[in-house]
Amino acid sequence: MSAPEGVATPEAVRRKVEAWLAEDEPGYAIALATRPDWQGDPVFTVRDVRIRVVPCPTPLAARAAIHDRVDGERLVLLTDLSESQLGDGLLAHLSKQTVRKIDPWDLVRQLFGGVARNDPMLVRSGRWVADALSDYAPPEGWPAPPGTILTRDHALRSLTAELLGLPATALDDSGLVQWTTEATRQRRFMDAPDAVAHGITAYLTGIAGRAVPGIMAAVRAGHGVDVIPMGLLAGLLWTDTGGNEVVAAVGRTRLEPRFGGLSLTPPQAEALHQAAEAWVYRTIDTGVDGTAEAMRMLRRAETIAAEIGITELIGASTILPSGFLQRLRAFADAVRLAVPAGGVALPAAVARVQTALATVEAHRAVEPRRLETARMAVRLLRWLGTVDAAAPATLLEALHRQVQQDGWVDRARLDVFAGDPDPQVAAAYRLLHQAVDARRSRHDRQFADLLAAAESEPGALLRVEDVLDRVVQPILDQGKRVLLLVLDGMSVAAATEVAESVTRRGAWVELTPDGGPRTGVLAALPTVTEVSRCSLLSGRIATGGQQAERKAFQLRFPAGRLLHKASLRAGAGMALDREVLAALEDPSVPLVAAVVNTIDDALDRSEPGTTVWGTDTITAVDDLLASVTDRVVVVVSDHGHVVDRGPDAMVLPSSSSENRWRPASEPAGDAEVRLVGSRVALAGGEIVVPWREEVRYGPRKAGYHGGASAAEAVIPLLVFTPGEDPAVPGWSGAPVASPEWWREPLPEPSEKSASPIARRRPRRPIEHQPEGLFDLMATTPATAPVTAAAPAVDPMLDLVTALLASDRYAQRRDPRLSLTDERVAALLRTLVAGGDRATLDTLAARAGIPAHRITGTLTVLRRLLQVEGYPVLTVDADGRTVHLNRKLLIEQFELEPQ
Structure with a gap:
């Protein structure tokens, strides 16, 4: 390491000896003009020559050294005496009879391969550079400069790279931040003299930017491995206090000792913050291991934040995981304030929620599922911000309300019902769900009353027993082949997801009646599979299982094929049975109907309320669509469903074990409705069913059907065709299906825009x-x-x-x-x-x-x-x-x- 001012360093003496031995007649002793102080080994070897170094503060000490010299040994006398003080007698024993000067810059030229001269800017950098280049010279020597002049940049870049253990090309802010992740590589810089550390820091600041002072100060203070976490916090403390200036000021004071007492300027803190964030993103992009390492740094930043008392500022961070939770809680507070206590949500309150959502979306550590729930909450608030229309006058109007409005509400409220793991957020969602339920319950009561009073003649209303005659047959009559997909248990809410999934890739186009809004189908009663699915496939109100369905279907379509779940299964390596594929490809089979039970099965043993229904979760649909190239695809269900309400459920007594319907042996209660008529296929044509979604009679399951809520009784109807609109009379390309409140709102024009x-x-x-x-x-x-x-x-x-x-x-x-x-x-x-x-x-x-x-x-x-x-x-x-x-x-x- 560098010696005190005026003291020759071991490296400087060695280099001088090397030059001396290279002379034609070196002699056996030289004197070097320096303080007679030696901190290295008294004896060392250069070119197999034994060299002894002797400090000589007086002429007598010089004479004694020469007198005591061992044969074959050469002497280096260190003295601050002048030639006249030494005298001619002593000078006669010295090489060239003179006292040689140690010029550190001559040594530097020698270290860089004997360049012609040094750049004056290099020399003006200070003596510390020459000493450091001598002290830290690598065994293989410094890299030669590109020309005959040793430039300041070449010398300092070489020195810095060697001292930090970095390639010369990595001396930028990203390379330095990466360097701080390895504690062992920081040791040489930590132990370097202050002059060297300050000089290197100044040089790096000039080439790598304002992040350098904070990085190098933290390393010198022994906190180099925390540079990235502290950099992440710097953006909160110096550049974005979020209005908490007092907390930030205290935090800066507490963090500064970890920077060795350095008080960062705002530009320095911002540069360090950007470099730390960039490291996180780069590291995450490297894969699973990189993500784990990045998360370790993020958690460490949160630990330091707690230690210096600035946890409340983390919400301003777009990258720290706890910042996402703080933003989500702020969003939940806005939701809670926006939920109307009856009536309509105020536009200003909803706008504040949307603004809070934007801050949640801006967080880089966002959790997708929780973010999607927050988006659904905003949609529900926008819906609550619309004036509830008058009660529908007909069952058809009520059915269309479910397809075009309330089904989308159901999709969103299922997410909100599933909730959030944070109690504060969950409480806001519960309050919102209650407000949504209140309006939806009114709609369900209106629907159930219309259902109970419905006339037998349907008019424009499409019933499940009409689908084959009024939807499928007209398409067949135009010479088109059809694939009828019966997604057992698919509600309107689930259908909105299925439709998005099918059309997302662009291979399928949705058709609607005359290119207008979607329509729906009324289920048979009670809304259970043995009634409604059998009625669908029979073309009339009927009951029965798969055998009855197959028999009725074959009577109606002798050339058609009806496939149930077992028929779709194939052997190893095959997604679909060969006979299924053959039927789909056979031009003599005009209609292929496939029953897919994925959704209905989930009602027994899965989570229908949290599953996103699409081609990736209903794989049979994906496989069937992939095998169809020239068929119109009609997608329906036999009934919808409601999900279990957990502790909020109401269990009513019943003489039956059915979950959502019972015989009419007892009058209907407040949560129930009595249904009578030719479309009621069980219990002698008279049943009692709940219209409230939280009511059940039988054992607890994940979901239920059989009741009179719109979510159960309204069947979605989707029609898709490959490519452009086909020649199907009465059907055209569909408009956007989602209601206005589902999509992002337009800002109100402002005079101050x-x-x-x-x-x-x-x-x-x-x-x-x-x-x-x-x-x-x-x-x-x-x-x-x-x-x-x-x-x-x-x-x-x-x-x-x-x-x-x-x-x-x-x-x-x-x-x-x-x-x-x-x-x-x-x-x-x-x-x-x-x-x-x-x-x-x-x-x-x-x-x-x-x-x-x-x-x-x-x-x-x-x-x-x-x-x-x-x-x-x-x-x-x-x-x-x-x-x-x-x-x-x-x-x-x-x-x-x-």
Whole structure:
């Protein structure tokens, strides 16, 4: 290590000896001008020559050293005496009869292969550099500079890399942060003299940025392995206090000793914070082991936060796991305040909940399941923020309410009912669920009353026994082959998930009656499998099991095939039985019906309320759809279901063991309704069933059916076709199925709105997608009307009007394209009003575009707007969220910023 000022270091003496021995006539002694103080070994070997170093503070000491020299040994005399003080007699024994000077910079040139000269900037860096280059020179020597001049950067980069044990190419903030994860590599820097440590830190700051002082100070203080956790906290303490300045100030004071007393500036703290976060993301991307290591650092940061008393600030972090929980709790507080005590949720309160949700979504350690539940909670609040419509006048109206509104409510409230593990969040969800249940119960009571009073003549109402005649047969009559999928127990809520799953890949297009909203089917009564499924497959009210179903189906469709679960099973390696595949491919089999029991089975022994029903959870559907290329697919169920309410359930007495219906031996209670008529297939045509979802009679299970709630009695009806709309009379491409409150809301126009560029809400970085993502070219007919209401035009959002009036737009407008200016305006205004983002469903709904055509329409819009290929429109990695780069749009079309 470097010696005290004026004292020759062992390395400097060795290098001087090496140069001396390389002379033609080196002699046997040299004198070096330095303090007569020696901290190294008195005897060492250079080129097999024994060298003895002797401090000589007086001429007498020099004479004694020469007198006592052993043959074959060479002497190095260290003295601060002048040549005149030594005298000619002593000088005669010295090589070249002189006292040689130790010039550290001459040694540096020698260490770097004898370069011609040193860069003056290197010399001005200070003596510490020369000493350090001598002290820390590697055995193989320093790397030669690219030229004949030893530059400051080459020397200091080489020294720093050697001292830290890093490649010279890794001397940046990311390399230094990674370096701190290995304690053993930090030891040399921790033990380095202060002058060296300060000099190296200054050099690194110049080339690696403001994060360096904090990193190196923490290492010197013995807390190097905590650099990443402390960096993660730095963003909370120095740059974003969240209004808790006092707590942050105390935290800074308590954290500074771990930085060796260094008081970081805000820019230094922010740079350290960014470097630490970047390390976390990079490490997670390396795989499972990297994720575990990153989580260890995150947990360590939370431990340090607790030690310095700043746990309450963690909510401001977008990366610490506890920050997600704090944000989720803040969101739950907003939910609790927004839940109406009867009546309608206030728009301002709902808006605050949506803002709180945005902070939850922004957290990088978000837990997907809990986030999805939070999103469902917001949707339910938006629903509660709508005025409840008047009670339906007919059973058909009530059925459509379940298909088009309440089924979506049921889907969301199942998630909220499943809840959250945190008690504070769970309490808010329970309060919300109670408010939703209150309105849904009113709807169920209205539905049950209409069901009890229904006339036998259905009119426009589609009943389960009518599906074969009124849905399937007309398709067959047009020469189309059909695959009828009976998903036993599928509710409307489950069907919304199934439909999204089927159409997500783009291979299947959903059809609805005349291209309007979805419709549904009324189940037979009671809503149990032996009644409703048998009635479906018989084409009339009937009861029975699989044998009865098969017999009735074959009578109705002699050339058809009915497949139950056992028939679908195949041997090893086969997803479907060969006979099933043959039937699907056989043009002489017009109708193949397959009963899939996955959902109904879950009611007995699974969790139907928390399962997301789709092609990945109902694998038989995925396998069947993959095997069908030219059949229209009709998806129905025989009945829906309700889930068990746990301790909130009401168990009523019954003479039967059935869960959700009983004989009418006793009058109906407040939670029940009496059903009588030809569509009641059991108990002599007269039964009592509960309309309240939490009521049951029999043993506890995961879910139930048989009752008169809309979730049980309304059967979803989905129709899909491969490719474009087929020639099926009365059926066309479906619009977006979700109700308005399900999709993201539009902000209210404000007189204080900022300009479009300034108003843009901060979002997570956009992941740009290749052009081919939307290359499923399908243009929208020019005659299709924009049926959905476009967002109200904020005067500050008149950017769209300026675009449509611009010369550049007129030049790029292709009159052959079917994308009208009206539709361009509707799409862009939806994006601008949504903070430059919107989901595909929202764009389709608000621009009046059939759901399956939105990707093709967006392709046309992208080609229209993306001048020279610049990404004016991009899509998130989720494949559903579209982003508008407003700045690029303004630049490309030479618009004035609004």
